[in-house]
Amino acid sequence: MLLACVGGASVRAETLRIATGELPPYASSDRADQGMSLHIVRQAFAKAGVQVEYVFLPWTRALVETRDGKWDATAAWGRNAERDKGFLVSDNVLTEQWQILYRSDRNFTWSSLQDLAGLRIGVVADYSYTPVFWRMVKDGTLRADVAPDDVSNLNKLLAGRVDVVPLDRNVACDLLGAKFTGEQAHRVRAHPKLFVPDFTTHLMMSEKLPASAKRLEAFNRGLKALRQSGEYGKILQQQPCAADLAQALQGG
Structure with missing residues (x-):
């Protein structure tokens, strides 16, 4: 099976199923890239030789079922000490x-x-x-x-x-x-x-799944590589907003 190397570590290629919800433009089943945050997650995993598939669910169901181990991960969530229980939490995917x-x-x-x-x-x-x-x-x-x-x-x-x-x-x-x-x-x-x-958002993996720790390490390495390559910044620049709306939403 194909092996990819990120930061000197080899990671076996696999496909992960990630539970998410609708929050355009960050997560959306209607967008070709499935949303800015999910695109970042996909590309970060790709740097580690890992493919992903997204399953769109109500947010609470995505969280509960991932914590129970039904899905490999869930994305993307703000930090919350109570809700984070039972999860391993990634580095910052995107700051909202x-x-x-x-x-x-x-x-x-x-x-x-x-x-x-x-x-x-x-x-x-x-x-x-x-x-x-x-x-x-x-x-x-x-x-x-x-x-x-x-x-x-x-x-x-x-x-x-x-x-x-x-x-x-x-x-x-x-x-x-x-x-x-x-x-x-x-x-x-x-x-x-x-x-x-400072509203950071994160990928989360269940502590119940034995592979979660190594998968999260691979994701964090891939995310770092994505930032260093300049690809991360380009993804952030792909979110258009009409000038007049942008002005109003900047307090103008």
Whole structure:
């Protein structure tokens, strides 16, 4: 069987099944590359001589079934100490830029999570956000209005049913450009302060699978090689966003 060498170590070629969910442009069954994050994961494994197949599932199911060992890995997830239990976690695949979206017809500013008290915050239950955010929701300091997905939250924002929506900049741009009219999209603004200063995302493998440790080592070597080759940077540059939308989502 074909062997590939990365960083002086040989890795037996194989095909891994990776559970994921829908989060365009990072993970999407509708894109030829299946999303920016998944493309990075695929190319990093390719550097190690490993092929991958993606299985798209609801995010929670992808997590639970991977932890149980049904799938070889799941991607890509923000760090969460409670959720990470039972997993080996990779180096950073991609850093997302989470901001707070609001309607252009209202004045909004914030400097700490406490400033969001009293506002209706549109969230998706499966998302990481931050541990502090979820603790403040649990203790009643913050009011979370849960939706099944980001499109639902954006619709609620436009309809005035929630006041703000934390969302990654690239996800917001992708959804506003693809799922909403121009008039609707331009009613959305993003506060320039990052909701999460350093939102890294990761590949995770179950501790129950004996091969996980060596596979994760191979992935991390491949990811490092991908960065050093310049290919990683080129992948990041392939996410287009209309200039006017980009300006609004940069707080302009």
